[in-house]
Amino acid sequence: MADVAGSVTESTTDRAVVTISGLTRRYGERAVLDAIDLEIAPGEFVALIGRSGSGKSTLLRALARLDPDVDGDGRLEVPENRSVMFQDSRLLPWARVLDNVVLGLDSPDAAARGRAALADVGLAGRERAWPRMLSGGEQQRVALARSLVREPALLLADEPFGALDALTRIRMHVLLADLCARHRPAVLLVTHDVDEAITLADRVLVLDEGRIRVDLPVGLAKPRDHEHPDFLNIRRTLLEGLGITRKDGRDVAAP
Template identity: 55%
Template sequence: MTTGIATSETVDAPESRDRPAVRVSGGRRAFGDQIVLDDVDLSIAPGEFIALLGASGSGKTTLLRALAGLDRLDAGTVTVPRERSVVFQEPRLIPSRRVWRNVVLGLRGTGRERALEALTEVGLADHAQAWPRTLSGGEAQRVALARALVREPGLLLLDEPFAALDALTRLRMQELVAALCRRHNPAVLLVTHDVDEAIRLADRVLVLRSKRLDSGVVIDKERRAQTGDSYATDLRYHFLNLLGVRGPQPTDRSAHPSDPVQEAHT
């Protein structure tokens, strides 16, 4: 896919030799006359963290819901792991169940101990007996995260899970998600419209626009660590451009001989 920026290097997606955890080919979805997804291909390796960017109404959530099994595609094939979890924008805890019983929702024969372990991971073990309504927004969302991870999913679907949180809570929550995803190592699809969030968290960032999915940009974590802000700034510029937000060129390109953007090879 042409992005207007030269591809200097082709980098394989991590673990692409393995059988992908998720494979979508020729995915298509229309609501009435409105085509939302058209000929979408997507492959996520086991343990790979994908961020999916797109303007509102671009079909990001439609794709996520199809992977979750909550919605269907009109055409195309979808291969997903059996164990899938979703963290929605709202925590969606069942208010009539105590926190720990929310965590093990749907897991027959899974006891309190397992729930407590999962709650410890998100720092809420002492809230196990609480009712969901007594939790703050951030706490409730962490319970939702524990509920998603306690079943060791092969695919974790995150549907703008930080969008409703305040700025500080959001940063902490992002850190927590990054740490827990590294520990449990599920394939992750994070749907977001926050470019910075995508760059911070993902191994690979995809952009959904004009009903299609590009092959994405692999985030070079070492380079991000070494060059810090300037690399992230360049990436942000690139993605905002793709999303139709035209800002000023962030850096003098001659100062950066190699382009920050490396397209993924799929």
């Protein structure tokens, strides 16, 4: 695989599923991504956090190949087999659940794979349902099934649980962790929720002003206890990376 400055290529390396070197994205004079360097290993779950406007979704869109205007001397290598989950399920309202799952899947066993994917997310028997008949959490389960039915090497998730209620969100955390352990895609999860990042990820990145300021491994056994001292220490480090400190028993954001 050639190393060509300014190129965007499909990854063929066994060493890393994603390789980013010097990646830049500008809007006018502002560098939203400023010479980003990053590697994601096969099967690694990486969470990306940061303040609003820090470039999180811009980086995810670049990895999804949805943004042709990344530039500079950057290199972006991503697998051809990748999928994306968004905050809303983006289901086609005129297509039944199974048809949404296998949309674009060119395979003679597409229907069987779609049914198996729906069973994996707890929706066996709902293949003929219309999206409007599902709750918000069920719609996101369908979106997850659609993402995993292709057995992607890379799963990109842009705040997929942000619109869910707290209980449904916890259930989706358990489901996503279980399915990722079974299917083993590399994952980049964009989230505003520090606890969500620590709960799910092998590694958490803090993006600030277009640069990765913190790159922190999470060496905790799963499932993770939110009250464990190591969990709380990691949380404190990440909050500090976001400019939030504890004062008088409460979190205080830097000006």
